[in-house]
Amino acid sequence: MREPFATALTGGHHNSLGRTDEVIAAVLADPPRIDELFACLDEPDELVRMRAGDALEKVCRDRPDWLLERIEQVLGPMAAVDQPSVQWHVAQILDHLDERLTPEQHGRATARLKDQLACSTDWIVLNVSMDVLTSWARADAELATWLRPHLERLTGDPRKSVAKRAGKRLAEL
Secondary structure: OOOOHHHHOOOOOOOOOOOHHHHHHHHHHOHHHHHHHHHHHHOOOHHHHHHHHHHHHHHHHHOHHHHHOOHHHHHHHHHHOOOHHHHHHHHHHHHHHHHHOOHHHHHHHHHHHHHHHHHOOOHHHHHHHHHHHHHHHOOOHHHHHHHHHHHHHHOOOOOHHHHHHHHHHHHHO
16 A cells, blocks of 8 residues: 555544555555554544554564654654544553553553543543553552542442443452
8 A cells, every 4th residue: 555544544534444454455565654654643534643653553462672762752642642543542552562662661651541530521531541540550559549440439439431441440450
């Protein structure tokens, strides 16, 4: 695929990933194009940003070192995108990279996820952030102490998926 990623990721139904799989395949076949994919996070079209976030998370599953090399982009500009469909992909990428992060990077990643859990109103961002933070809290007593009251708060969320997940994650701690 030589078509620009921003063009390939635009259009179609709002709930569809469109041609994201083609973009992923193009990045895996031509690794330097990952920078073009990151650039799509700056596009004005929210569908392009959502699909770029999804593609980056899926590339990370296959080639985590590629995203680790760009952790500053993940923790910086990508994490700063004020769009839930990008934010939950940031959480997933950080979880994929968890054991590869330096202590400083892990601290920044934890701070990002804490902020998402404390401030987001999006049910998917909350659920993914709860999952990742609970997983990380198993090896971090300080994080577990911080997390408990947030999970307790979310057990009262009016959305069943959030409340139920918060209860399960609280029980795991």
